[in-house]
Amino acid sequence: MPPVSADGYLGKFRREGRIVIVGASLAGLRAAETLREEGFTGTLTMVGDEPHEPYDRPPLSKQVLLGKVPYDHTALPRRRAIDAQWRLGVAATGLNPADRQVHLADGESVEYDRLLITTGVRARPWPNDLEADLDGVFVLRTKDDAAQLHHRLKAGPRRVLVIGAGFTGSEIASACRERELPVTVAERGPAPLVGALGGVIGGVAAALQREHGVDLRCGVQVTGLEGDPAGRVRRAHFSDGTAIEVDVVVASLGATRNTEWLAASGLGAGPRGIACDAGCRAFDVRGIVTDDIFVAGDVARSPHPLFGYQFLSLEHWGNAVAQAEVAAHNMISASSDRRPHVWMPSFWSAQFGVNIKSVGVPPMADQILITQGSLAEHRFTAAYGHQGRVIAAVTFDQAKWLDFYERQIEQAAPFPTDFPTVDRRPEGMQPQSAGFPDPSLPSHGPTVTLSGHSPADRRISFTPLRA
C-alpha cells in the first residue's frame, strides 16, 4: 500500500488495514479496544503465547493464593467488543520488518501493515535447572503458576521458602502467613523492597514481615536446593552456612523481558526491553524510529520528560493500560495528532494488611522525608527527593494524599518540601538518605528500571495532557 498522499493512506489503512498485536494480556487487550473505539475497522489479529484469553495478574499473588478467588476467575472485563482473530497458545518466534511478517511457533506467518508489540515479561526462573525442576519449586507469573502454587499451599506444607523479597515475593510471603503457613524469606539485599523503595522504607517492610511471623533473612543467598530421592524439594542451603527443611520454594527473582523472538528483527530490543519513542514507535538497532512498529506495556522502554528523559521500563499495571491506549491511538493517527506517553509511574501492593502505593520514580532519589505519619506506626507518607526536587512519593495506608504529591512531582516542586502538612512528626523535619543500594550489588530488581543518557538534568515545568 504505497501512499499516494499521507491522508489517503491513513484513511485506507483505518478502513481496511491489517493490525497485528503480539501479546494478548492487559496491554494488548486495552490497545485492541482503543483501536476499535477510535474507528479502526480493518483486520485485527491477537497473538498470545498463553492459551488463555486476557486475564488480570495482580490478584494471582493475593486473592488467588489466599483461596478467595479461583485461579481461572481473573479474566479481564472487556470495555467493548474488539472483533479480532485470536491466535492463542501460539508464541511469536520471529519478525521480518521488511516483509511485514510475524512468524509463529506453529510454522505459520501473519502479515501486518502496522504491528503492536506487547509481549511483556516472564518470571526469571531459579538459575540452576536441575534444582528448578524439583517438585515443589515454583515461580509466580501466570495463572497456571498460581493454580499450582495455590494447590500446594492448600495441602499445608511444613515450610515455604520465598527467594527474593521484591513485591511479588513479599506478597506471597504475606499470603502464606495469612494461611498460617511457616515461611522463610531469603533476600540478597539488606531489606525487602529495598530496590524499589530504598533502605528507609525497606526497614519498615522488614519490620512488617517479622511482626507477622516471617523468618526473614536478609544479606544471604540461597546457595542450593536439595531434593529427596523422589525428586521433591526438601532442603535449602544458605550462604551463611545454615540450611532449612522446606516443602515449597517460590523463586521471586524479578522478571525477564520477552524480546528473544526479536533477536534477528533489527529492532532495538534486548534484555532491558524494546526502546521506543514517547509516541510508542519502536527504534531499530540503528537508532532510527520505525513507522509501522509500536510497543507498549512491560516490554517497552521509553523516554520520560519528567525524569530527565531517561528511558523508563515500567512493570506497572497502570502503565500497561495507559501506554496501550497511546500506542493504539498513534497507530491510526496522522503524526500531528499523535500523543506522547507521559504517564506518571504509579503502582500499589497489598501485603501484611498494609496498602502500599507509589507515584513517581523512587529509585532516582537520593533523599527521603517522612512528611506525614510515622514509620513506627506503619502508616505514613514519604516524599523522595532528587537534586532538590520532589521525584516520588510512597504511602503506607495513606493513599488519599498521593494525588497531592503527584502534582508536586509534575511541578518539580522543591525538596525538602516547603509546605506544612497534617500529622508531621519530628522524624519528618529532616531529610535523610533514601538508602538505595548500589545498583551493581545483587538484590531483587526494582519494578522500574532507569537506563540511558540524560541530556540535561534541570527543572522542567510539566503540563499534563488533558484527554
Next chain:
Amino acid sequence: MRLVVDLNRCQGYAQCAFLAPEVFAMHGDEALMYDPQADDTQREHVLRAASACPVKAITVEDEAGAPAAGRAGASRVG
C-alpha cells in the same frame, strides 16, 4: 460477571465494600480485595458500587461483553 478495579485510583473509601459486600472487602485498613468474576446475582449491587465509587475505579462488563458503566475505570492519560 467480570470486573476489574484500577487500584492506582482506589483510595480506600470503601463505598463498594458497603454496597456489594459479597464482592468487595477491605483487607486491612485501606487495601481492597475483590472477586473479579462475581456471581451474576450480584450484578445490581456491583453496578451500584461502581457508580458510587468516588474515584470511578471500577470497570464492569455487561452481559453482552461490553462495558456497563460508561468509561468508568478508563485510565488517565497525562
